[in-house]
Amino acid sequence: MSTISAPPLPTMAAAPDGARRANATGALLRHSTFLTARAVRTLLRQPAYLAITLVQPVIWLLLFGQLFRNVVRIPGFTAASGSYLEFITPGVIVMTALFSSGWAGTVYIEDMDRGVMDRLLASPVRRGAMIVGTLAYQSLTTTVQTLIVFGIAYASGARFDGGAVGVLVTVLAACLISVVIASFSNAIALLVRQQEALIGISQFIVLPLQFLSSSIMDTRVSPAWVRHVARYNPVDWATTAARSALSGHAEWGAILPRLGFLLALAVAMGRLATRAFRSYQRSL
Amino acid sequence: MSPNPAAALVAAELTKTYPAGRGGPPVRALDGLSVSVAAGTIVALLGRNGAGKSTTVKILTTLARADSGTAEVAGIDVSRDPDGVRHAIGLVSQKSSSDPMATGRENLVLAGRIQGLSRSAARGRAAELLARLDLADAAGRLAKTYSGGMARKLDVAIGLVHRPRVLFLDEPTTGLDPEARAAMWAEIGRLSADEQTAILLTTHYLEEADRLADRVAIVDAGRVVVEGTPDELKSELRGDTVQVELVAGAAHAVAVLERVPGLGEVSADGTRLRARAESGAQAVPGVLAALDESGIAVASVTVARPSLDDVYVRHVGREFAEEAAA
Structure with a gap:
């Protein structure tokens, strides 16, 4: 085992500039894959944490589903196809994505505290890959959680006329909101560099976003100001798009612009996280 | 450069x-x-x-x-x-x-x-x-x-x-x-x-x-x-280090040691005195006699070959261990 002698390594530092630049995109992809794999592996090795991330949406779904079962009888509540369970399923999906991605930045802070961040920054790893890695991981987690919530909802009797397309749009909307919030969380992590501050700020943002949306309550029966605020709330965009796609009569004119807004916001937040990275490096 | x-x-x-x-x-x-x-x-x-x-x-x-x-x-x-x-x-x-x-x-x-x-x-x-x-x-x-x-x-x-x-x-x-x-x-x-x-x-x-x-x-x-x-x-520091630990700090101890023949670069740090000597062993009797005459009680005396610590003291002007511990 100790006699393995690796072949001489190419000296990459000596590669011509052009070749290196051409490799940059490939490197971004490869490095993103390595870092995503690292995050997934870490998650799989923490069974308790894994269980909590999976159990949480189930609790939301069943708890809220029972607690507010009768709100559908309020005059004006959508309840197009029926049960409150069907109404809140997309709400709980988006909520789950929101809460778990709010924590995304804690990984950066752990890495900073442990010196992993400095080691990575002193290595040729692409900075973009450090961001893409966490976002890909969040999207993966969100996809799995979304499918589990669908499974539980189905088992509890919810039926969605929107079918596979509805499920697909829901996964997409959940992933987009998850990327938006995770980028925001990453940016805050890079700026405040302190676990408690990050969690405080993230809760402060996430909870109002959650409740000023239609995730658990139809805004048509909410006070007018909530309805107005919700129109500008990305959590509401995601929830409304998913809910419409899941109903038997998807309004694409409402779904597509909302997904578009989410995408634009995701790009903007990604930029913000990249800038926060630069500010972190300048502070070293 | x-x-x-x-x-x-x-x-x-x-x-x-x-x-x-x-x-x-x-x-x-x-x-x-x-x-x-x-x-x-x-x-x-x-x-x-x-x-x-x-x-x-x-x-x-x-x-x-x-x-x-x-x-x-x-x-x-x-x-x-x-x-x-x-x-x-x-x-x-x-x-x-x-x-x-x-x-x-x-x-x-x-x-x-x-x-x-x-x-x-x-x-x-x-x-x-x-x-x-x-x-x-x-x-x-x-x-x-x-x-x-x-x-x-x-x-x-x-x-x-x-x-x-x-x-x-x-x-x-x-x-x-x-x-x-x-x-x-x-x-x-x-x-x-x-x-x-x-x-x-x-x-x-x-x-x-x-x-x-x-x-x-x-x-x-x-x-x-x-x-x-x-x-x-180390070799730029010729000779040995003589280090004297006093029972109590004494303000005039440095002046006393500076008068001992063959001793140079005397410094004090609390109850610790340091000096350099061509030959530490030969300097010790003179050091003890001078301190005794002035009524300064000595706890211990050590003689050491130059160390990096001495180099540090010479160039930074402070003792290293205490700086590092501070």
């Missing part, structure tokens, strides 16, 4: 000022620091906390940018081509920097892959380093289960995975128990010989610099105050 072709690392006149923290003045971390490391040798930056050692490492490893000055690592300018430098260096930072939720082997393979090794090359190199650093039995265990000494060895292995031209060891043995420290020293000594890697080591342990480094640069207040091989530095 003419660049030395054999130098793996040349830094000249680096300066770095950190902006003021709450209400405090800006901190001048580096104030014209210059250092170079020849290929295949170990250079130690020795200094107390806050002297500028870690800032130097941050600049040379592309983590931070100098306000002025130039630095080339493996012949590559750190500010013009940081990515090129990152391929040529390994960094073992102050804190253990392995991923606790990955095994030793996984940590190494990931580091190798990021450096551009193929999967099989990374695996081969990981196995080789794990065996070399005596971690083969722990290769499949999560890094969080490693002892302090093992984790440090894993950090070094991670730094070496791509056979860097220059390896930075930022306080590699801080926080290790004496046994693990001795093991680490043996390891670092072997590495520089086997891997043909230039090593820049920062430390606040005099003994570490003395044992490991081919050359030592003493850093204080952001600059190198003196630089040379440990022997050169």
Whole structure:
């Protein structure tokens, strides 16, 4: 085992500039894959944490589903196809994505505290890959959680006329909101560099976003100001798009612009996280 | 400064000022620091906390940018081509920097892959380093289960995975128990010989610099105050150190010793007096007699060959151990 002698390594530092630049995109992809794999592996090795991330949406779904079962009888509540369970399923999906991605930045802070961040920054790893890695991981987690919530909802009797397309749009909307919030969380992590501050700020943002949306309550029966605020709330965009796609009569004119807004916001937040990275490096 | 072709690392006149923290003045971390490391040798930056050692490492490893000055690592300018430098260096930072939720082997393979090794090359190199650093039995265990000494060895292995031209060891043995420290020293000594890697080591342990480094640069207040091989530095101090521990501090003790023939460079630090003598053994009777005559009670007297500590005192004007402990 100790006699393995690796072949001489190419000296990459000596590669011509052009070749290196051409490799940059490939490197971004490869490095993103390595870092995503690292995050997934870490998650799989923490069974308790894994269980909590999976159990949480189930609790939301069943708890809220029972607690507010009768709100559908309020005059004006959508309840197009029926049960409150069907109404809140997309709400709980988006909520789950929101809460778990709010924590995304804690990984950066752990890495900073442990010196992993400095080691990575002193290595040729692409900075973009450090961001893409966490976002890909969040999207993966969100996809799995979304499918589990669908499974539980189905088992509890919810039926969605929107079918596979509805499920697909829901996964997409959940992933987009998850990327938006995770980028925001990453940016805050890079700026405040302190676990408690990050969690405080993230809760402060996430909870109002959650409740000023239609995730658990139809805004048509909410006070007018909530309805107005919700129109500008990305959590509401995601929830409304998913809910419409899941109903038997998807309004694409409402779904597509909302997904578009989410995408634009995701790009903007990604930029913000990249800038926060630069500010972190300048502070070293 | 003419660049030395054999130098793996040349830094000249680096300066770095950190902006003021709450209400405090800006901190001048580096104030014209210059250092170079020849290929295949170990250079130690020795200094107390806050002297500028870690800032130097941050600049040379592309983590931070100098306000002025130039630095080339493996012949590559750190500010013009940081990515090129990152391929040529390994960094073992102050804190253990392995991923606790990955095994030793996984940590190494990931580091190798990021450096551009193929999967099989990374695996081969990981196995080789794990065996070399005596971690083969722990290769499949999560890094969080490693002892302090093992984790440090894993950090070094991670730094070496791509056979860097220059390896930075930022306080590699801080926080290790004496046994693990001795093991680490043996390891670092072997590495520089086997891997043909230039090593820049920062430390606040005099003994570490003395044992490991081919050359030592003493850093204080952001600059190198003196630089040379440990022997050169020590031999510039002729004679022995005589150290007298008094029962109680005495203001006139320095004046008393200065009158003793053959004794020079007398300094006092609380109840401790230090002086240099051509021959320590011959000076001791005179020292004791003079102190006795002046009614100053002596607790102990020691005579020692010059150490790096003496070199430090001479150039920085303060005693090292107390500075480091402060």
